[in-house]
Amino acid sequence: MSGAKILIVDDELIVRESLAGWLERDNHDVTTAASGEDAILILKEKRFNILLVDIKMDGMSGLELLEKVMENDPDVAVVMITAYGSIDTAIHAMKAGASDYLLKPFDPGELGVLIDRIVERQARALENLFLKEQLKDRTRFESMIGQSESMQKVFDLIENVASADSTVLITGETGTGKGLAGKAFHTSSPRSGGPFVVVNCGAIPEHLMESELFGHQKGAFTDAKETKKGRLELAHGGTLFLDEIGEIGMRMQIDLLRVLEDRIFYRVGGIQPIEADFRIIAATNRNLREAIKNQTFRQDLFYRLNVISLEMPPLRKRKEDIPLLADHFLRRYTQETNKKIDKVNRDAMDEMMLHQWPGNVRELENAIERAVVVGKGRNIGVQDLPFYESALPGPGSGNTLKEIEKEHIVQILNDNKGNISKCAKILGIDRSTLYSKIKLYNLKK
Amino acid sequence: MISQAGFSQSNIIISPVDQFDDQLLNLISGEIKSVFNCNTQITPLLQNIDFALDQNREQYHSTLIIEQLAKTAPPYALKVIGITKKDLFIPILTYVYGEAQLGGKASIISTNRLNEGISSSHTDPRFAQRVAKEAVHELGHTFNLRHCRENTCVMHYGRGIEDVDKKSNQLCGYCKVLLDDEIKRL
Numbered sequence: 001m002s003g004a005k006i007l008i009v010d011d012e013l014i015v016r017e018s019l020a021g022w023l024e025r026d027n028h029d030v031t032t033a034a035s036g037e038d039a040i041l042i043l044k045e046k047r048f049n050i051l052l053v054d055i056k057m058d059g060m061s062g063l064e065l066l067e068k069v070m071e072n073d074p075d076v077a078v079v080m081i082t083a084y085g086s087i088d089t090a091i092h093a094m095k096a097g098a099s100d101y102l103l104k105p106f107d108p109g110e111l112g113v114l115i116d117r118i119v120e121r122q123a124r125a126l127e128n129l130f131l132k133e134q135l136k137d138r139t140r141f142e143s144m145i146g147q148s149e150s151m152q153k154v155f156d157l158i159e160n161v162a163s164a165d166s167t168v169l170i171t172g173e174t175g176t177g178k179g180l181a182g183k184a185f186h187t188s189s190p191r192s193g194g195p196f197v198v199v200n201c202g203a204i205p206e207h208l209m210e211s212e213l214f215g216h217q218k219g220a221f222t223d224a225k226e227t228k229k230g231r232l233e234l235a236h237g238g239t240l241f242l243d244e245i246g247e248i249g250m251r252m253q254i255d256l257l258r259v260l261e262d263r264i265f266y267r268v269g270g271i272q273p274i275e276a277d278f279r280i281i282a283a284t285n286r287n288l289r290e291a292i293k294n295q296t297f298r299q300d301l302f303y304r305l306n307v308i309s310l311e312m313p314p315l316r317k318r319k320e321d322i323p324l325l326a327d328h329f330l331r332r333y334t335q336e337t338n339k340k341i342d343k344v345n346r347d348a349m350d351e352m353m354l355h356q357w358p359g360n361v362r363e364l365e366n367a368i369e370r371a372v373v374v375g376k377g378r379n380i381g382v383q384d385l386p387f388y389e390s391a392l393p394g395p396g397s398g399n400t401l402k403e404i405e406k407e408h409i410v411q412i413l414n415d416n417k418g419n420i421s422k423c424a425k426i427l428g429i430d431r432s433t434l435y436s437k438i439k440l441y442n443l444k445k
Numbered sequence: 446m447i448s449q450a451g452f453s454q455s456n457i458i459i460s461p462v463d464q465f466d467d468q469l470l471n472l473i474s475g476e477i478k479s480v481f482n483c484n485t486q487i488t489p490l491l492q493n494i495d496f497a498l499d500q501n502r503e504q505y506h507s508t509l510i511i512e513q514l515a516k517t518a519p520p521y522a523l524k525v526i527g528i529t530k531k532d533l534f535i536p537i538l539t540y541v542y543g544e545a546q547l548g549g550k551a552s553i554i555s556t557n558r559l560n561e562g563i564s565s566s567h568t569d570p571r572f573a574q575r576v577a578k579e580a581v582h583e584l585g586h587t588f589n590l591r592h593c594r595e596n597t598c599v600m601h602y603g604r605g606i607e608d609v610d611k612k613s614n615q616l617c618g619y620c621k622v623l624l625d626d627e628i629k630r631l
Contacts, residue, residue, distance in 0.1 A: 014508065014544055015537050021592040021602030054537075081537065105502075105539045108604070 003027040004049040004119045009039040009065060010081070011057045019052060022108040023115065036060025040068060048076055050118055052102075052111075055082045055089055063093055070097040077118045144180050145328050148318035154181065154310065161308050162188040167260070169245075169305045170283040172312030174429045175362030178283035179243060181312060185281050186239040194238025197278075199231050202244030202432025209252050211268050220269020232265060235278035244432050245305065246286030246297065253298045260304045280305065285433065315357040315364060322352055325361060329368035330380070337372055344371075345379040355387055358405070359428025366428045386426075406441045409434070413443065455483045455523040457584065460490040460514060462529040465556075469573050473528070476577040476614055477584060480599070481624070483523065490517045494529060507533040507544035507553055514551035523631070524587045526580050527553035542579050542603065545586035548627075552583035561606040575606070578614050585616070588627045593620050 006028050010016050016032040023030050031046065033039040037060050039051070051069060055062035066078050077099040082090040090101040100114055144155070158181065161168070168185055170178045179198070186196045204212050211220075215230030232240060242248075248256070259265045260280065264273045282305045291297035315322070326344050334341050344352065348371075357363050371384035409427065416422045424434040437443075457477055459470060474485040497509040510527060518525045533541050533555040542559065545552030559575040578599055585600050593600035596608075598617035603609045616624060 010537075012508075012535075012537075013547055014535050014541075017547070017586075017592065018535070018538060018541070022604060024592070024594065025602060025604055083536070104537045105534065106537070107539050 003029050004115065004122075005029045005031075005047065006050045006052065006115070007031050007033060007039060007042060007046075007048045008052045009033045009036060009057070009062070010052075010054040011035055011059075012054075015054065019108065019111065022112065026112060026115070028115065036062070036065035036068075039065055043069065043072070047073070049122055050115060051076060051078045053078055053080055055080050055093065063089070063096065066093055066096055066098055075122075077122065079114065079118070144177060144184055145325055146318060146321040147324060148313070148321045150313035150318045151321060154312065157308075157310055158184050158188055161185070163190060164308070165189075165191075165279050166307040167279070167305050168281045168308045168310060169288075169302075170281065170310045170312060171288070172283075172285060173314045173358075173360055174285045174433045175357075175360030176312035176314055177361050178285070178312050179241070181310060182239075182241040182243075182281045182283055186241070186279075189239070189279065191238050191279055194278075195235055196239050196241060197231050197235040198241045198243060200243045200430075200432055202247035202436055203430075206249045206252065209249070210255065213252075214255075214265050214267055215270075215274075216268035217270045220267070224269065227267070230265075230267065232259065232276050232278065233274060236276045238278060240278045240280050242280060242282040244284060244436075245282040246284035246288055246291060247432065247436060250296070250298070253301050257298065257301045257304060260301075315360040319353055322364065323349060325364055326352060326368055329365050330372065333369045333372040339372055339375070340378060341372055341375055341380060342378050343380070344368075345381050348380050348382045348385055351382050351385055351387075355385075362430075363428030366425060405437070406443070409437055409441065410443060413438075456521055457481060457483055457485050458490065458518060458522045458525045459485055459487045459580075460525055460527045461487065462489070462491055462494050462510075462527055462553075463531070465528060465530075469576060470528075472573050473577045473580050476581055477526070480581050480614075480616060481584065481588070486522075490514055490525065491527070494531060499534070502534060503532075504534040504540065505529070505531045505555075507535060507541055507555075510553050511544055511546055511549075511551040514553065515546065515549065518550055522550070524584055525551045526584050527551070528576070528580065529553065529555050530557055531555060532557040542609075543583040545583040547586050547591070548589040549587055552587050554579040554583050559606070559609070571610070574614065575609050578609055578612065579603075581614060585620070585624070588624055590616075590620055590623055590627070593617060595619070 003026065006023055008016050008019050008030060011034055016034070020030040020032055031042060031048070033042050036057060053062040053065055062080055066080065069076060069078055074097065078097065080090055080093040080098045080101040081104060082101055083104045087103070093101060099118060102111060102114065144151070146152070170181050172178050183196060186192060199213060201209070211228070211230065213230050213232055215228050215233055216224045218224055218227045263277070264275055266273060288297050288302050292299045292302055326349070330341065330344065359366070367386050370386050371380045375384045412423045412426055416426070420431050420434055424431045427434065459474055459477070461470060470487050474487060477485050491513060494505050494510050496513070497505040497507070499506055514525045514527050533544065533553065535541055535544065540558060543552065543554035554576065556576055559579065560572050563569055563571050581599050590600050592602040595601060595617040596611060597613045598620055599612055599614055600616060600620050601608065601612045603612065
């Protein structure tokens with residue numbers, strides 16, 4: 001531990017000399033002042049980490065000095081030295097900003113321990129401040145990590161439209177963090193105190209979607225044994241996040257468009273109009289303009305949703321964030337599994353930088369999670385990476401990307417006997433995306 | 446003003462407060478002569494130090510004793526060093542081995558805690574060495590010498606008895622220069 005800059009303020013020479021002698025032995029840089037007034041002059045020239053101040057001094061008292069110091073430099077730790085009888089004064093000093101007090105008489109060893117504790121505390125506070133600042137740069141929003149220019153643009157957009165109540169459409173490949181961006185829009189908005197309600201449009205069967213979104217009255221249909229509030233009602237005062245909006249059926253698109261236009265809806269089987277105040281944020285990995293051309297998505301709904309648009313960059317286009325993300329996930333999963341893995345070794349990191357990450361950040365997260373589970377050493381090596389021995393055809397195979405994707409999905413489905421959850425996890429995509437890909441490629445589970 | 450030639454004629458009074466073995470006092474006297482290059486005289490100046498006793502702590506307040514020693518020192522005395530067997534303290538610390546008036550006349554040492562880890566016999570050479578080192582150390586303060594970072598220098602701050610044992614009974618080169626300057630000034 002490197003020495004602290006300490007100022008001893010006491011009107012007794014023997015005290016100053018004894019304490020200075022003791023503390024210098026611990027390599028602290030010690031200055032002494034015979035009065036509060038002298039201390040003020042010294043403090044104008046030099047900054048100290050710690051001040052040791054006798055409460056009772058002729059002229060300016062220790063308490064007066066404390067107040068002056070706190071006004072100018074509240075980060076300095078002031079230790080008050082007090083006699084047993086004046087403990088009330090010491091408490092008063094603590095309230096005025098002193099960090100500790102020492103009761104006379106004391107063994108200088110106690111002082112040494114106290115100084116070490118303060119130095120450690122100050123170092124920790126500084127480190128926390130540094131980490132916070134560092135974190136602010138890397139993760140300007142909860143769990144969103146990235147120092148790349150493209151991610152900084154994402155952060156800027158979220159910040160800039162924080163106070164707007166406009167609808168947002170977030171696009172981007174699967175696993176790029178559209179959900180996190182949606183949450184960030186919510187938490188940085190004036191609605192952050194309200195609920196953030198997520199509807200995964202790709203995961204809810206179409207016949208249940210109406211009831212899920214709008215709710216239902218008791219007896220509206222056979223299974224409607226109780227009246228149930230829909231997600232729209234639950235989002236009142238907050239944000240409704242419609243994930244995988246591209247998967248929503250044409251009929252539901254009309255219903256949603258109506259809600260977006262007049263903010264009034266009816267529960268299934270209900271006759272009372274319900275008003276709810278929420279902001280809609282939608283996300284999709286589909287090309288909605290393409291879907292409009294193919295007449296599978298309504299153009300008017302698209303324009304309603306696409307007031308503010310945000311495209312999440314794929315991981316392969318922000319590779320400089322890979323080490324940061326890998327480190328973040330490594331910390332998370334080593335903590336969860338209580339394993340002692342320090343880092344991703346250089347070869348593994350090189351492989352990770354070369355990998356194209358079709359499943360984006362989610363694939364990276366899964367790769368690190370798997371590596372932490374299977375890893376045996378203190379470092380994650382290439383052998384721990386799931387794509388290292390991948391059976392995927394290489395780039396020279398002549399297949400298109402879609403063909404490669406289809407073949408890969410088929411293989412994973414076969415290997416895992418069609419277990420969707422397991423396959424989705426291995427592929428680094430969510431279940432609804434896997435369902436849509438199965439549908440797209442006309443595959444059988 | 447004392448010329449350097451005349452300085453050796455100046456006296457440092459060694460003032461035992463309690464009964465001490467002559468051999469020990471002579472050893473201290475020799476060390477003081479060797480370091481400060483002046484005459485020494487063994488003369489008790491205080492009958493007792495009861496005035497400095499703190500009843501609650503059962504220890505003696507060293508600051509009060511050195512004030513009294515300075516007052517009672519004869520005019521011919523350049524410096525005074527008291528030696529007591531009583532345990533000394535200053536209000537802020539639980540105990541002290543000694544205290545001195547920095548650049549002043551009087552100082553005192555206590556032998557009370559100097560027998561730590563060794564025989565309490567005053568004839569033990571290690572004990573005598575400790576006492577002599579502390580006496581030179583405190584007298585050094587009266588010559589305006591402050592604590593020295595050099596751990597072999599007798600002016601090095603001793604945290605505990607191990608430090609006292611570790612340091613030598615001599616001033617380091619730097620402190621010698623400072624002492625010479627101070628002597629020239631006197």
